Amino acid sequence: MSLDRPSSELHRRARFVLAALFLTALMSVLPFAAPANAFQNEAMPDAAEPVANPAKAAPAAEPVADVPQQKTFLKWLIDASGPFGACVFIESFIMVALIIMSIMQIRRTVFMPPDFLSEFEGKLTARDYQGAFNTAKEDESMLARLLVVGMAKLQKGPDEALAAMGESGEDENMALEHRLSWLALIATTAPMFGLLGTVQGMVQAFDEIANSSTTPKPSELAEGIQLALVTTLEGLIVAIPAMIAYSLLRNHLIRLMFDVGRSGEDLLKRMQARPAAATSAAPTA
Numbered sequence: 114m115s116l117d118r119p120s121s122e123l124h125r126r127a128r129f130v131l132a133a134l135f136l137t138a139l140m141s142v143l144p145f146a147a148p149a150n151a152f153q154n155e156a157m158p159d160a161a162e163p164v165a166n167p168a169k170a171a172p173a174a175e176p177v178a179d180v181p182q183q184k185t186f187l188k189w190l191i192d193a194s195g196p197f198g199a200c201v202f203i204e205s206f207i208m209v210a211l212i213i214m215s216i217m218q219i220r221r222t223v224f225m226p227p228d229f230l231s232e233f234e235g236k237l238t239a240r241d242y243q244g245a246f247n248t249a250k251e252d253e254s255m256l257a258r259l260l261v262v263g264m265a266k267l268q269k270g271p272d273e274a275l276a277a278m279g280e281s282g283e284d285e286n287m288a289l290e291h292r293l294s295w296l297a298l299i300a301t302t303a304p305m306f307g308l309l310g311t312v313q314g315m316v317q318a319f320d321e322i323a324n325s326s327t328t329p330k331p332s333e334l335a336e337g338i339q340l341a342l343v344t345t346l347e348g349l350i351v352a353i354p355a356m357i358a359y360s361l362l363r364n365h366l367i368r369l370m371f372d373v374g375r376s377g378e379d380l381l382k383r384m385q386a387r388p389a390a391a392t393s394a395a396p397t398a
Contacts, residue, residue: 307348
């Protein structure tokens, strides 16, 4: 049995959650895709309507100041984020997927299913040790995998069985912590991408000042400053939840692994105390 093989149910749930996440993100973006100047167009008078008093109409000879082009929220966010903001955006999707998958997997009911515990203890009470071994072998929970490894080494002595179960638990814990470490990586790199965007925006603003023969307009400098602030904000928005989720999930994993190891040792000790007549009928793989 593979030590890091996830159950098919977790795979189906993960695919469902990722699909729901994608649809949610799509639905949240679509309302902002409408033009931002819709209300402005409604407020402007229709060109076909006649002017009530032509004598009071403003002369058309005066120059009209340039009106800034209205952008949709999505277009503004893309322009203000830049390439480093896109990297933070990709990291945000990976972060949400990792958090959801970890929450679904790092649960007590997944590590130590109550149905498996009651069935396994019932087999031990009935002294059906081969049946208990088969029950653990057919289950995919963390506790079952550890018990299979320990029971397979039980004939070599209790110390050998506990050592084998401890090594298997360390391998399982390493695989889960390796997945959680990606959250720590995102929490570290997201502010760095935001800092790169900050530097890029400030360089862009000062470059505008250096290459301008006259005093640059505030609107010309605002683009670089906007890039600097938006990318910093995006990096912090992604990094803070990633760090919180990593700390909480890792502490929860440590507690669950401790409970699984203690339960496995207790169940193995019950098998070690079996009668001598049952010792010869050791479980076979």
